Amino acid sequence: MSHQITPAGRRSGLCAAALLITTTLLLSGCGASATGEAKAAETKDGKAAEEAKVEAVPVEVAQASRRAVAASYTGTATLEPRAExxxxxxxxxxxxxxxxxxxxxxxxxxxxxxxxxxxxxxxxxxxxxxxxxxxxxxxxxxxxxxxxxxxxxxxxxxxxxxxxxxxxxxxxxxxxxxxxxxxxxxxxxxxxxxxxxxxxxxxxxxFRIVDNSRLEATLNVPERELATLRAGQPVTLVADALPGKSFTGKVDRTAPVVDSGSGTFRVVSSFGDAAIGLQPGMFGRIRIDYDQRTDALVVPRLALLDDGEPAVFRVREGKVARVPVKLGYAEGPWVEIREGLQPGDQVVTAGKVALRDGTAVQVIADPKAKTVAQAAAPAAKAGSTQ
The missing domain is CATH 2.40.50.100 (RNA polymerase II/Efflux pump adaptor protein, barrel-sandwich hybrid domain)
Structure with a gap:
């Protein structure tokens, strides 16, 4: 049995095909628009992350830790023989x-x-x-x-x-x-x-004869140290002519009066037979230890801010906070913190100039940050491959 397509049927078929094509184009346009918006959102988030990353200031930190620290007076003097x-x-x-x-x-x-x-x-x-x-x-x-x-x-x-x-x-x-x-x-x-x-x-x-069996070094010490320095205290000397060596001695005597003109008093240190290599006339750097704390909380001197009262920048959760501290003894590169910090607190040692209270920071050479970065690298690589 044969079917014949009438003119009215032909027109109905054409209308249906046109309607299908229009619907398809509309759906394609909506999908493209959604994809574009998603890509724009991802770009915006990436830019925001980059901006946040740029705002974080790179710094170096050190932890407050406990160690022995000595209170000392330092000065320079020329070695002299006991007798000449x-x-x-x-x-x-x-x-x-x-x-x-x-x-x-x-x-x-x-x-x-x-x-x-x-x-x-x-x-x-x-x-x-x-x-x-x-x-x-x-x-x-x-x-x-x-x-x-x-x-x-x-x-x-x-x-x-x-x-x-x-x-x-x-x-x-x-x-x-x-x-x-x-x-x-x-x-x-x-x-x-x-x-x-x-x-x-x-x-x-x-002839000129010098008795080098015991050498002496005389320091002119400010009068404020009169109550802290006394005979018998240990002395350490480093001579420029003998790099890498240090010599031990003791305070031999102190002057009982203060010079009214200079406001100083004389402290004479002696170095005996153990000071092998020292010669009269050598220039030495002298340190007299007059007290010691065996379990002091210390931070590097570099952590101290030089803009007024003693303070440091403490790092917590990626931000810094200016913390006032009370200082104690100082020895070499270390300074004692009597109040303001706890053991394990991280303080900024490099990069302090660009910091303000609340500034976001990125710790350089932080083991935890390094581990996170290494873990994130493969994930980022896999995402770009997909």
Missing amino acids: SQVVAKTSGVALAVLVEEGQQVTAGQPLVRLDPDRARLAVAQSEAQMRKLENNYQRAQKLVGQQMVSASDVDQLRFDLEHARAQYRLATLELSYTTVVAPISGVIASRSIKTGNFVQINTPI
Whole structure:
């Protein structure tokens, strides 16, 4: 049985097809619009995240922790020997022998130089002969005075002359001893200004001896430290000439009075046999420890703000807060916090200039942040692949 399509049926079919096409186009337009809005929203969120990321200030932090910290006074001084002597010639003469050299260790009374003794020996012999003559005359006069052959006044005069001759003899003997120059103190020969064959004038310096068995360093300390520094306290010295080494000593003595002109008092530290390598004249940095706390809460000095009262920036939940603190002792790179922080608190040590109270921060080299970043990287890579 055959079916014939009438003109009216043909028109109905065309209308239905046109209606289907229009509906499809409308649906496609709505889907495209929704997709565009979603993409715009994602772009906006990404920009907001980037802006938030840019606003976070990168900083370095350190944790407040407990450790031993000492209260100390520091200063600089030049090392000086405990004793020093300029050796001078007490008589004139030609140096026949120089017995020591620079750098040689000597003891008190050790011969250093022998001068020509001939003139001094002749003077001793002459004074001795005069003394012997007067001794004989005095002895004869004592025998004759009993026989009333010599007056008592003559005997007294002879006795006075004999005492004078004996003094002259002792003086000549002393001058003879001066021809051998000896060390007045024990120490090391620091300098020598004489050679064999030189003529030496009386009172001419010829050697310099320093006693380096104990070195001393003198600090001029402000009077406010008068109650804290006292004899016996431990001292640490670092010399510029010996990098990497430190030497220990003690406070030997303190001046009992304060200089009214400078407002300081003298504190003398001594360094004994343990200070091997130190030499007189070296420049040293000295630290005197006068108290110590074994369990103090400390932070790096770099964490302190320099804009007024002592304070630090504490980091919590990605933001900083300005926290006033009460300081205690300071030692090296550490400073004690008496009030304001707790153990484990994070404080900003680098990047403080750009911070204000409440600023968002990103901690550099924070292990937790690094772990989160490493975990987020694969997820972001997988999302971009899809």
